[in-house]
Amino acid sequence: MTTMTDPPKASFQLSMLIYDTRYRSYTFQFIALVLLMLLLGYLGANLVNNLAAQGQNISFGFLSSPANYDINQRPIEYDSQSSHLRAAMVGVLNTLIVAVLGCATATVFGVTAGVLRLSPNWLVRKLMAFYVEIFRNIPVLIWILIIFTVMTAVLPSPNQFRGDGADASMFMDAFAFTNRGVYVPAPVWGPGSLVVVLTFLASIIGVFAYRRYATKLLYDTGRLLPMGWPSLVILFVPTILIYFVLGQPISLNYPALKGFNFDGGLHIRGSLIALWFALAIYTGAFIAENVRAGIQAVSKGQTEAAASLGLRPNRIMNLVILPQALRVIIPPLISQYLNLTKNSSLAIAVGYMDVTGTLGGITLNQTGRAIECVLLLMLFYLTISLAISAIMNVYNNSIKLKER
Amino acid sequence: MKKTVFLGALTVAGLAAGASAAATLDDVKARGKLNCGVTTGLVGFAAPDANGVWEGFDVAICRAVAAAVLGDGNAVEFVPTTGKTRFTALASGEIDLLARNTTWTYSRDTDLKFDFVGVNYYDGQGFLVPKSLGVSSAKELDGATVCIQTGTTTELNLADFFRANNISYEPVPIETNAEGQQQYLAGACDTYTTDASGLASTRAAFENPTDHVILPEIISKEPLGPLVRHGDNDWGDIVRWTFYALVAAEEMGITSANIGELSAAAGANPEINRILGTEGELGAMIGLDNEWAKRAIAVGGNYGEIFEKNIGEKTPIGLARGLNAQWTQGGIMYAPPFR
Numbered sequence: 001m002t003t004m005t006d007p008p009k010a011s012f013q014l015s016m017l018i019y020d021t022r023y024r025s026y027t028f029q030f031i032a033l034v035l036l037m038l039l040l041g042y043l044g045a046n047l048v049n050n051l052a053a054q055g056q057n058i059s060f061g062f063l064s065s066p067a068n069y070d071i072n073q074r075p076i077e078y079d080s081q082s083s084h085l086r087a088a089m090v091g092v093l094n095t096l097i098v099a100v101l102g103c104a105t106a107t108v109f110g111v112t113a114g115v116l117r118l119s120p121n122w123l124v125r126k127l128m129a130f131y132v133e134i135f136r137n138i139p140v141l142i143w144i145l146i147i148f149t150v151m152t153a154v155l156p157s158p159n160q161f162r163g164d165g166a167d168a169s170m171f172m173d174a175f176a177f178t179n180r181g182v183y184v185p186a187p188v189w190g191p192g193s194l195v196v197v198l199t200f201l202a203s204i205i206g207v208f209a210y211r212r213y214a215t216k217l218l219y220d221t222g223r224l225l226p227m228g229w230p231s232l233v234i235l236f237v238p239t240i241l242i243y244f245v246l247g248q249p250i251s252l253n254y255p256a257l258k259g260f261n262f263d264g265g266l267h268i269r270g271s272l273i274a275l276w277f278a279l280a281i282y283t284g285a286f287i288a289e290n291v292r293a294g295i296q297a298v299s300k301g302q303t304e305a306a307a308s309l310g311l312r313p314n315r316i317m318n319l320v321i322l323p324q325a326l327r328v329i330i331p332p333l334i335s336q337y338l339n340l341t342k343n344s345s346l347a348i349a350v351g352y353m354d355v356t357g358t359l360g361g362i363t364l365n366q367t368g369r370a371i372e373c374v375l376l377l378m379l380f381y382l383t384i385s386l387a388i389s390a391i392m393n394v395y396n397n398s399i400k401l402k403e404r
Numbered sequence: 405m406k407k408t409v410f411l412g413a414l415t416v417a418g419l420a421a422g423a424s425a426a427a428t429l430d431d432v433k434a435r436g437k438l439n440c441g442v443t444t445g446l447v448g449f450a451a452p453d454a455n456g457v458w459e460g461f462d463v464a465i466c467r468a469v470a471a472a473v474l475g476d477g478n479a480v481e482f483v484p485t486t487g488k489t490r491f492t493a494l495a496s497g498e499i500d501l502l503a504r505n506t507t508w509t510y511s512r513d514t515d516l517k518f519d520f521v522g523v524n525y526y527d528g529q530g531f532l533v534p535k536s537l538g539v540s541s542a543k544e545l546d547g548a549t550v551c552i553q554t555g556t557t558t559e560l561n562l563a564d565f566f567r568a569n570n571i572s573y574e575p576v577p578i579e580t581n582a583e584g585q586q587q588y589l590a591g592a593c594d595t596y597t598t599d600a601s602g603l604a605s606t607r608a609a610f611e612n613p614t615d616h617v618i619l620p621e622i623i624s625k626e627p628l629g630p631l632v633r634h635g636d637n638d639w640g641d642i643v644r645w646t647f648y649a650l651v652a653a654e655e656m657g658i659t660s661a662n663i664g665e666l667s668a669a670a671g672a673n674p675e676i677n678r679i680l681g682t683e684g685e686l687g688a689m690i691g692l693d694n695e696w697a698k699r700a701i702a703v704g705g706n707y708g709e710i711f712e713k714n715i716g717e718k719t720p721i722g723l724a725r726g727l728n729a730q731w732t733q734g735g736i737m738y739a740p741p742f743r
Contacts, residue, residue: 055515068560070575080563149586157591159536179592180549180576189484260537260546261574270592271576282527351577362577365488365555368516 004104014197047371060376062367063088069362071353073269079104080286081082084363091358099384100342105280106340107333110287112156114329115317117292128288136285141346143282148274148350155179158261177254179270183336186266200239207231271352283340287333295328296322299337326399338385370388428632429691430637432473437481440466441499444484448605448714449505456681457483461714462503465524465630465647468700469501472646472692479702485523486580487555491516494633501643503630505599507557517634518735521644524629524707526727526736529561530600530623532607537594537616542621546571550583551593553577558598561624581606595619599626601715603722608720641690644740649679649697652739653706655730660705667698678742686742707737 015026051057067087075093078086116126128376135143156168158178170176176183214225243250255265295364298321307313347354348361356377364373429585442450442462458480458660467477494502495517505527506512531542535621539545542565552559554577557648566573576593578584584706586608588596596603600622608614630647632640640725652661656676658666663680670682677683677703681694688694704710711728715721729735 068563070563070573072575072577080567152587152590152592154414159591179590210675237501260545261547261549263547348554351579353577357554357577361488362554362559366493366560368511370492
């Protein structure tokens with residue numbers, strides 16, 4: 001029989017905070033924390049004191065006073081009598097518009113270029129390498145300015161569309177490409193158009209349901225149903241039928257010359273196009289490299305194994321390579337999306353009224369509330385970046401290797 | 405992460421705010437140079453010439469102040485500022501004086517804590533249009549695309565003007581005058597609006613200036629003047645009276661040509677004597693020597709000479725004196741008495 005004796009309980013001594021490895025790291029972390037807080041406190045007090053010395057204070061009251069300036073691209077109702085807060089909201093929406101358009105387009109460019117960079121065709125491969133190297137090695141601000149300047153200089157002004165034998169004419173009488181932007185027909189939603197839209201949405205769900213059923217039938221019974229044409233029929237026929245049954249509720253509003261400008265239709269401004277396109281091709285070049293890295297991270301044996309099973313190159317890419325490559329591609333893709341969103345603050349270079357242009361530009365300047373405006377701007381960009389990060393992480397979790 | 409970003413902002417703000425101290429005169433003397441904020445380039449008002457030497461109507465104010473304070477009209481560090489950066493630059497102490505055709509407004513004077521020391525150019529906002537547009541009045545601009553420099557009072561005037569006349573427009577915000585010129589000439593906007601003096605200056609740089617016309621409507625009052633930080637009244641006084649010395653010099657007939665002769669000995673006119681320091685002790689009252697005004701006038705001439713040399717009718721900019729003539733000539737340039 002053995003007796004267990006309790007280990008001697010050392011009483012805690014102050015010197016152990018430094019000499020005992022169990023506590024030492026806590027001690028230093030605590031000291032660092034205190035120092036950091038002191039520094040923050042010093043800077044904060046310094047700021048407040050200096051502002052007070054200049055007779056100013058930190059106040060967000062200006063946000064509710066009238067903005068007194070106009071904004072050209074207004075996704076929501078806004079006029080010069082709206083508040084500065086409203087102007088900031090317009091800016092936020094404009095930032096989101098260009099960020100979403102940019103991210104989507106950059107992904108398309110990036111994936112296409114990334115896959116083609118590995119093409120067996122020498123010319124295609126080199127062309128894509130050329131694209132990547134040219135676009136990612138020139139600052140995006142330069143690209144924005146180049147595209148904007150070229151658009152302004154090359155495209156005709158609305159005046160040149162005027163009169164008989166005009167220098168310029170509209171494309172298919174519906175699209176006008178001018179140096180003030182592109183005018184395209186805009187849909188006019190008449191009564192009953194909601195039914196048409198709902199029918200179309202239901203058709204999309206129907207297509208997915210049909211394809212799922214067909215796959216299930218194939219696995220269960222081995223019967224192969226045609227996929228292509230039934231999908232198209234389900235997608236379009238009900239919507240078109242409903243559209244005509246309800247008497248064509250959706251019509252198009254065509255742009256037409258009126259006064260100094262084109263009137264009617266949808267005006268996509270040159271500043272938006274320049275910013276959107278420049279951000280998309282620039283970020284697309286980075287995404288292309290991510291995609292290439294992701295594909296090359298998948299072992300060549302996978303391709304060969306798939307080929308030996310008789311899969312065609314297209315299906316090898318879609319069914320074998322890309323699903324595995326995505327695990328490598330998505331994390332850097334998130335940071336590219338974040339970069340694109342933050343780069344959109346270069347909008348002021350072409351006069352696109354994003355949140356940096358309204359809140360951080362005109363409002364800041366007219367009210368002189370620099371610190372408040374910049375704090376709000378930082379808060380906005382931080383929020384939007386964390387939101388993009390969160391959404392993309394959810395997607396990343398859904399495609400990552402499931403370990404059971 | 406939130407904390408770090410916030411910390412960075414506070415550091416920048418704290419440093420910027422900490423730099424502004426009360427005794428600007430001592431700082432300038434210790435530095436040996438006057439930091440003067442000007443535009444990034446507006447021909448006639450402030451632009452570097454072919455040799456990189458800044459010259460222009462606003463630049464002359466900077467040089468006069470430098471001559472008065474430091475005895476050398478070239479002891480100026482010109483800091484180009486945009487419409488957006490100018491106030492931060494002044495408030496933070498990066499510049500001692502802002503001479504950048506800046507409009508004197510209530511909120512800038514009070515809420516932004518600046519002191520406008522005077523008005524060196526009485527201006528108003530106008531519209532520049534191509535003759536081919538066939539417009540003769542700004543009220544016919546319904547639906548027009550208007551290029552406008554962002555971050556200026558012109559933006560607010562424009563919104564007010566179109567709202568008051570119940571007509572619509574599409575603003576195209578641009579950052580600098582050069583960009584506005586490019587957009588306007590390419591036809592990306594129907595009209596370009598800014599202060600009438602700026603329009604004249606811009607038009608002067610066009611290939612065919614006669615194809616463009618400035619519309620008769622002046623839609624705002626734009627008193628442009630140099631400004632300093634609120635709170636250092638001694639420095640404000642120096643800049644204010646240096647400017648008025650230039651204005652008074654024109655009224656009294658002191659020019660860069662005759663200033664040597666007039667300042668050699670006390671003459672018949674007591675006010676000229678007081679300005680030039682041959683009589684009385686005016687210099688000591690603002691903490692300078694007695695010849696401060698003489699140096700300020702000598703560097704670029706009196707107000708009228710500066711006007712004619714940089715933006716007057718014989719220059720490509722071709723501005724008439726108008727409101728900016730001396731009060732004795734039907735204008736409103738009026739220097740308080742030197743006594």
